[in-house]
Amino acid sequence: MKPSFPSSSSSSSSSRRKSSIAFYIVPLFLITSLAIFYEEELTYILKQSIPKSQELEISEPQQESVPAQGLKPVSERQQENISAQSLKSVSERQQETISAQGWKPVSEKQQETISAQVSEQGDVLPFAVGRTEEGCDVFKGMWAYDEASTPPYGEDDCPFMEPKLKCQANGRPDNAYQNWRWQPHGCSLPSFNATFMLERLRGKRMLFVGDSLTKGQFVSMLCLLRDSIPRYSRHHKHYRSHSIFAAPEYNATIEFYWAPFLVTSNCDNATFHRVLDRIVHEYSGSLDMHAQHWNGVDILVLNTYAWWQPGKKMKIVRRSQGKKYIRLMNAQDAYRLVLKSMVSWLENSMDPQKTRVFFTTMSATHFRSAEWGGKRDGNCYGETTPILDPTYWGSGSSKGMMEVVTEVLGASKTPISIINITQLSEHRKDAHVSIYRMQPYDLTQSQLGRPESNADCNHWCLPGLQDTWNELLYAKLFFP
Ligand SMILES: *[C@@H]1O[C@H](CO)[C@@H](O)[C@H](O)[C@H]1NC(C)=O
Numbered sequence: 001m002k003p004s005f006p007s008s009s010s011s012s013s014s015s016r017r018k019s020s021i022a023f024y025i026v027p028l029f030l031i032t033s034l035a036i037f038y039e040e041e042l043t044y045i046l047k048q049s050i051p052k053s054q055e056l057e058i059s060e061p062q063q064e065s066v067p068a069q070g071l072k073p074v075s076e077r078q079q080e081n082i083s084a085q086s087l088k089s090v091s092e093r094q095q096e097t098i099s100a101q102g103w104k105p106v107s108e109k110q111q112e113t114i115s116a117q118v119s120e121q122g123d124v125l126p127f128a129v130g131r132t133e134e135g136c137d138v139f140k141g142m143w144a145y146d147e148a149s150t151p152p153y154g155e156d157d158c159p160f161m162e163p164k165l166k167c168q169a170n171g172r173p174d175n176a177y178q179n180w181r182w183q184p185h186g187c188s189l190p191s192f193n194a195t196f197m198l199e200r201l202r203g204k205r206m207l208f209v210g211d212s213l214t215k216g217q218f219v220s221m222l223c224l225l226r227d228s229i230p231r232y233s234r235h236h237k238h239y240r241s242h243s244i245f246a247a248p249e250y251n252a253t254i255e256f257y258w259a260p261f262l263v264t265s266n267c268d269n270a271t272f273h274r275v276l277d278r279i280v281h282e283y284s285g286s287l288d289m290h291a292q293h294w295n296g297v298d299i300l301v302l303n304t305y306a307w308w309q310p311g312k313k314m315k316i317v318r319r320s321q322g323k324k325y326i327r328l329m330n331a332q333d334a335y336r337l338v339l340k341s342m343v344s345w346l347e348n349s350m351d352p353q354k355t356r357v358f359f360t361t362m363s364a365t366h367f368r369s370a371e372w373g374g375k376r377d378g379n380c381y382g383e384t385t386p387i388l389d390p391t392y393w394g395s396g397s398s399k400g401m402m403e404v405v406t407e408v409l410g411a412s413k414t415p416i417s418i419i420n421i422t423q424l425s426e427h428r429k430d431a432h433v434s435i436y437r438m439q440p441y442d443l444t445q446s447q448l449g450r451p452e453s454n455a456d457c458n459h460w461c462l463p464g465l466q467d468t469w470n471e472l473l474y475a476k477l478f479f480p
């Protein structure tokens, strides 16, 4: 008996099938051969230039041309100037005004009591005032719908909000995404007390380093602290890479520094992000151009993930015998090298008696609704409730890259607190800005007809998920 495929029932439809196969095969072949050609051409170039190491040497003139692509090597003298400027986060005149107003530092006696309490319990970490209950992992829990205690602020009540994160103002019809509270299993998160936090930030700098997702976390932190900040000033440095927010009443700064790969890359322009053809520099000193601005910071919150391309070969600039080479490298291997550079910089430059270092793990994306049992070709667009499966993990978060974080940060000699927000963010398919963001361009008819094609399932609405990231940061800062 013939198998009952409809197409095999007649010869005419069988030939139609053949031609329709050809219809798919031919372009597929073209695409594949183009891709192979591209790879081979690259390998060919690599082999041509440096037969032995298969590496491509960048000649100095080419190096010079890199700045045009957004990577501007700053002369050493300029650099000194910049760092000298950035050390003075609040101008001296401003500082004088502050002390003239007579701000009250936490009394030394109070401070002593606090650290005495902590040291009795074991290791003393700066900023710690207590401990999380034994056996409580604040990153393991569930989302609880709670209109009574959320959201922590209104979208319009936060003067620091970026317009593109204001989903309601940008037309989002539902707002339940603002009302989910993170409930760890078997314990509770300490409630976020802005005054308490600012008092402990007196005379200190808190700096977030990373990409636009990290910037969302920085904005969320400012919004969470806003009610306790009577006056503030804002300024930008180093071609807007460095945003500094100063609360003069507390002589404190909360800052954001754009460095999507932490090390130098051709994506370092903070206003004009180069997205295609990413080139990451990974050699001794390639972190310093950015890290010089992090020196002396009291609370450092680092992140890098979204700009990596897991599973792909990435272009990594390496250095050997004074020369620079571009090397195609598996993203995971390159990620390991960069995290190792980060850790060794922290070990050499940070004083663990004074500074706390945090690393925020990868944020989640929701571009394929089929992964959570939704529509076949949908994404986060139209999603209004979290995913309830506690183990749900989408394809956007590479487990391999996560293992690298565990491996490299686990071997650090300086304490790094991991803010592991990946699993809890995986659940929040409802919390992205989706199409409710500022559009950089007018939408086409086809985009209007199929709104999901224009959804941003990467960034998060505020108030929203990223406030929880900061509540967890708060918990780990004061109750490690
Ligand atoms: C350093 O900064 C000052 C003030 O911004 C400027 O006048 C001076 O030219 C700068 N020096 C260098 C070497 O860039």
Ligand SMILES: *[C@@H]1O[C@H](CO)[C@@H](O)[C@H](O)[C@H]1NC(C)=O
Pocket (backbone or CB within 6 Å): 193, 194, 195, 196, 199
């Ligand atoms: C918040 O912290 C301040 C300063 O430590 C304290 O006076 C106040 O009582 C705290 N508020 C709450 C609600 O715990």
Ligand SMILES: *[C@@H]1O[C@H](CO)[C@@H](O)[C@H](O)[C@H]1NC(C)=O
Pocket (backbone or CB within 6 Å): 095, 098, 099, 202, 203, 204, 205, 251
């Ligand atoms: C303000 O904080 C800085 C450190 O960021 C410190 O050097 C300075 O002495 C503080 N100013 C006052 C008036 O305490």
Ligand SMILES: *[C@@H]1O[C@H](CO)[C@@H](O)[C@H](O)[C@H]1NC(C)=O
Pocket (backbone or CB within 6 Å): 070, 071, 072, 239, 269, 270, 271, 272
């Ligand atoms: C960043 O890109 C913009 C737009 O191309 C350009 O005007 C600006 O000078 C660049 N900044 C740096 C630091 O290269």
Ligand SMILES: *[C@@H]1O[C@H](CO)[C@@H](O)[C@H](O)[C@H]1NC(C)=O
Pocket (backbone or CB within 6 Å): 361, 402, 405, 406, 418, 420, 422, 423
């Ligand atoms: C973060 O949490 C996930 C899920 O619980 C876990 O698989 C992963 O190993 C954790 N990552 C780190 C760096 O601790």
